[in-house]
Amino acid sequence: MADYQEIIASYRGTPGGIIEAYHAVQREYNYIPAEAVKEAAGVFGLSEAQAYGVATFYSYLSVEPRGRYIIRMCESAPCHIAGAEEVIQAFEHALGIKVGETTADGKFTLELTECVGQCQGTPVITINSQPYAGVSAEQVPAILAQCK
Ligand code: FES
Structure with missing residues (x-):
């Protein structure tokens, strides 16, 4: 580093x-x-x-420690309508944290974001800026398991 x-x-x-x-x-x-x-x-x-x-x-700068994996849920209208709320709840539940928080092991941070320009595949999350489209609450455990 x-x-x-x-x-x-x-x-x-x-x-x-x-x-x-x-x-x-x-x-x-x-x-x-x-x-x-x-x-x-x-x-x-x-x-x-x-x-x-x-x-x-600037909202893209943070003075708070954040996790190795920064998961952002798009909360703009198209993603919201497509079920972003359920997905975010699934992440909160699986990680035991709320939006804006970081897991105690420093691995994951959960945040919200505006539209990331992938509206053809709502709802969309990004993990360390990499977009994932069409995410459902059921996929959340598998997505987290990929983050080693
Ligand atoms: S509204 Fe979510 S990616 Fe555009």
């Missing part, structure tokens, strides 16, 4: 560098650790509060 200090330093002096740096840190760690926010504040000449503000402004 690349060091967050090195990652952030590599964006020093780049326009929009702090956002790019946060993206890169999140790609590596799946979230932005508090120490990385402090580091970014120093590198980009911001107060820690400002650096934290940037990290929490």
Whole structure:
């Protein structure tokens, strides 16, 4: 795993560098650790509060630890009508967590997302950004079993 200090330093002096740096840190760690926010504040000449503000402004950035597998359920209207609610309940039940939470073993995070552009196959989930179409509640155990 690349060091967050090195990652952030590599964006020093780049326009929009702090956002790019946060993206890169999140790609590596799946979230932005508090120490990385402090580091970014120093590198980009911001107060820690400002650096934290940037990290929490964008919904695709997270300052909370997240699982190795980030499962997102599309909640836009076409997926909603196609039964997204049942699927999300099946994931909550199988994982023992609610939307927005991460399992205690750090393996799974459950989140909601807007339309991911796969509306021909509703309802749609993504696992680490990879879309899965036509998901039913019955398929949830098998889908989880594939995540080693
Ligand atoms: S509405 Fe769910 S993928 Fe488009």
